[in-house]
Amino acid sequence: xxxxxxxxxxxxxxxxxxxxxxxxxxxxxxxxxxxxxxxxxxxxxxxxxxxxxxxxxxxxxxxxxxxxxxxxxxxxxxxxxxxxxxxxxxxxxxxxxxxxxxxxxxxxxxxxxxxxxxxxxxxxxxxxxxxxxxxxxxxxxxxxxxxxxxxxxxxxxxxxxxxxxxxxxxxxxxxxxxxxxxxxxxxxxxxxxxxxxxxxxxxxxxxxxxxxxxxxxxxxxxxxxxxxxxxxxxxxxxxxxxxxxxxxxxxxxxxxxxxxxxxxxxxxxxxxxxxxxxxxxxxxxxxxxxxxxxxxxxxxxxxxxxxxxxxxxxxxxxxxxxxxxxxxxxxxxxxxxxxxxxxxxxxxxxxxxxxxxxxxxxxxxxxxxxxxxxxxxx
Numbered sequence: 001x002x003x004x005x006x007x008x009x010x011x012x013x014x015x016x017x018x019x020x021x022x023x024x025x026x027x028x029x030x031x032x033x034x035x036x037x038x039x040x041x042x043x044x045x046x047x048x049x050x051x052x053x054x055x056x057x058x059x060x061x062x063x064x065x066x067x068x069x070x071x072x073x074x075x076x077x078x079x080x081x082x083x084x085x086x087x088x089x090x091x092x093x094x095x096x097x098x099x100x101x102x103x104x105x106x107x108x109x110x111x112x113x114x115x116x117x118x119x120x121x122x123x124x125x126x127x128x129x130x131x132x133x134x135x136x137x138x139x140x141x142x143x144x145x146x147x148x149x150x151x152x153x154x155x156x157x158x159x160x161x162x163x164x165x166x167x168x169x170x171x172x173x174x175x176x177x178x179x180x181x182x183x184x185x186x187x188x189x190x191x192x193x194x195x196x197x198x199x200x201x202x203x204x205x206x207x208x209x210x211x212x213x214x215x216x217x218x219x220x221x222x223x224x225x226x227x228x229x230x231x232x233x234x235x236x237x238x239x240x241x242x243x244x245x246x247x248x249x250x251x252x253x254x255x256x257x258x259x260x261x262x263x264x265x266x267x268x269x270x271x272x273x274x275x276x277x278x279x280x281x282x283x284x285x286x287x288x289x290x291x292x293x294x295x296x297x298x299x300x301x302x303x304x305x306x307x308x309x310x311x312x313x314x315x316x317x318x319x320x321x322x323x324x325x326x327x328x329x330x331x332x333x334x335x336x337x338x339x340x341x342x343x344x345x346x347x348x349x350x351x352x353x354x355x356x357x358x359x360x361x362x363x364x365x366x367x368x369x370x371x372x373x374x375x376x377x378x
Contacts, residue, residue: 001105001106001127002031002032002033002034002102002103002104002105003032003033003034003104003105003106003107003108003123003126003127003237004033004034004035004036004095004098004099004102004104004106004107004108005019005033005034005035005036005107005108005109005110005123006036006038006092006095006096006099006107006108006109006110007035007036007037007038007092007095007110007111007112008037008038008039008040008089008091008092008095008111008112009037009038009039009040009043009112010039010040010042010043010087011043011044011112011295012044012047012048012051013037013048013051013052013064013112014051015110015112015113015114015115016035016037016051016052016055016062017051017054017055018115018116019035019116019122020035020055020058020060020062022116022118022120022121022122022123023060023122023123024058025118026121026122026123026124028123028124029059030059030060030061032123033060033061033123034061034062034063034099034102034104035055035060035061035062035063036063036065036095036098036099037052037062037063037064037065037095038065038070038091038092038094038095039064039065039066039067039070040067040086040087040088040091041067041086041087042087043066043067045064045066048064048066049064049066051064052064063098065094065095065098067086070091070094073094073098074094076375077097077372077375079368079371079372080093080097080368080369080372082368083250083364083365083368083369085250085252088251088252089111089233089248089264089265090248090250090251090264092109092233092248093247093248093369096109096243096246096248097372097373097376099240100240100243100373100376101376101377104240105239105240106126106127106130106237106238106239106240107237107238107240107243107246108123108126108235108236108237109233109234109236109237110233110234110235110236110290111233111234112295113292113293113294113295114194114234114235114290114291114292114293115290115291115293116288116290116291117195117288117289117290117291120287120288120289121288122192122288122290124288125192125287125288126190126192126237126288127237129187129190129220129237129284129287130187130188130189130190130237130239131186131187132184132185132186133184133185133186133187133222133282133284134184135182135183135184136182136183136184136185136187136220136222136284137180137181137182137219137221137222138180138181138182138183138185138221138222138223138224138282139178139179139180139221139222139223139224139227140178140179140180140181140224140226140227141176141177141178141224141227142176142177142178142179143169143173143176144169144226144227144228144321145165145166145169145176145227145228145229145317146178146221146223146227146228146229147161147162147165147173147229148162148191148193148229148230148285149161149162149198149200149212151193151215151216151217151221151285151286152193152198152212152213152214152215152216153212153213153214153215153216154198154210154211154212154213155210155211155213156208156209156210156211158208158210159173159174160198160200160204160208160210161173161200161204162198162199162200162229162230162232163199163200163201163204163230163232163262163263163266163306164201164230164232164263164266164269164270164309164313165229165230166313166314166317167310167314168314168317169317185222185281185282186280186281186282187222187281187282187283187284188238188239188241188242188276188281188282188283189231189236189237189238189239189242189272189273189276189281189282189283189284190220190236190237190238190283190284190285191231191232191235191236191237191283191284191285192235192236192237192286192287192288192289192290193212193215193235193285193286193287193289193290194212194234194235194289194290194291194292195212195213195214195289195290195291195292196211196212196291196292196293196294197211197212197292197293197294198210198211198212198292199232199234199292201302201306201310202299202300202302202303202306203303203306203310205297205299205302206299206300206303212292214289215286215287215289218287219286219287220284220285220286220287221284221285221286222282222283222284222285223273223282223283223284223285224282225277225280225282226277228270228273228317228320228321229273229283229285230266230269230270231265231266231268231269231270231272231273231283232265232266232269233248233265233268233269234290234292235288235289235290236269238272241329241330242272242275242276242281242330243330243373244329244330244331244334244369244370244373245271245272245275245276245330245333245334245337246268246272247268247271247334247365247366247369248264248265248268249263249264249265249267249268249271249362249365250264250361250362250365251263251264251309253354253358253361254354255308255352255354255355255358256308256352256354258304258305258307258308259304259305259308260305260308260309260312260358261305261306261308261309262302262305262306262309263306263309263310263313266309266313267313267316270313270316270317270320271320271334271337273320274320274323274325274333274337275325275327275330275333275334275337278325278326278327278333279327279329279330279333312355315348315350315351316341319340319341319344323337323340323341323344325337325340331370331373331374334366334370335367335370338363338366338367339363341359341363342359342360342363345359345360346359346360
């Protein structure tokens with residue numbers, strides 16, 4: 001199974017060198033993986049292409065796409081091109097579709113500040129996690145949400161939750177009942193966790209300066225069907241059959257005077273988990289760890305961008321907990337999800353006209369996404 005590692009960045013993609021060094025160290029060949037780097041208008045294109053060319057000379061399949069090469073590729077998909085804004089991480093959707101077209105059996109998505117650990121087989125760890133797994137430990141949460149940050153030790157012992165974890169489910173979480181069992185399951189998504197900076201929201205960053213150290217136990221956990229966790233874009237691998245449910249959601253709309261942003265990957269992951277539950281396939285969390293060397297952030301600025309995401313994730317969580325989807329595959333289940341979510345928002349008096357208009361815009365983007373994938377021929 002060939003795997004595509006998709007990265008979006010406006011920086012020099014030196015991180016690709018780190019991944020290639022890791023692949024080489026652990027004996028992974030060109031035939032096992034490709035690295036697809038999606039640049040943007042701010043990207044240093046000549047330097048980025050030079051890095052890709054240097055890695056190709058070492059025998060790795062590394063592809064760098066600047067804006068002109070992306071636009072040329074997108075000419076076949078004009079409706080898709082129209083919903084991919086510049087200067088946003090939404091452009092990683094292009095890399096996902098390219099990976100499918102190139103015949104990838106699985107996709108790994110990473111941010112440009114998540115690095116492989118030198119003593120960890122990054123690709124091998126992800127690949128080993130997918131497929132039919134026997135005797136794995138499965139966790140079920142009574143309140144429907146599992147805190148993956150509890151799997152890690154941190155330098156202050158603080159109780160933290162991942163970005164996108166609903167605040168309603170954080171309350172009295174210590175009293176939440178978790179039950180564990182062992183079983184045989186089909187794992188189709190694996191999220192590796194992170195050392196150093198945890199993926200938490202701006203509220204948490206402003207309140208504490210926690211650093212993650214290591215997994216408490218050197219193993220992963222599988223979430224039971226019906227148990228949710230936020231799934232981010234930092235260190236996540238999924239089977240290509242799930243790609244229809246993994247659209248990186250459009251962000252940036254202004255609601256009540258503030259842009260709704262920085263939750264595109266979170267909503268992407270929550271929708272994916274609901275589809276996976278519908279199909280009876282499982283998500284694992286834990287290994288392989290990656291080092292999150294967080295790019296510079298202004299957390300007050302992040303808070304302004306995240307506030308609406310925090311607010312409306314609460315109601316999306318409510319929808320996910322209450323809804324029942326139909327579908328024999330990821331495309332059908334995701335189409336049902338988009339229709340039900342649009343109706344849920346349109347008919348709920350808690351949502352104002354601007355929210356309803358934005359969610360209808362997302363619904364249209366989701367349908368274009370599904371239509372685009374139908375047009376892709378391997």
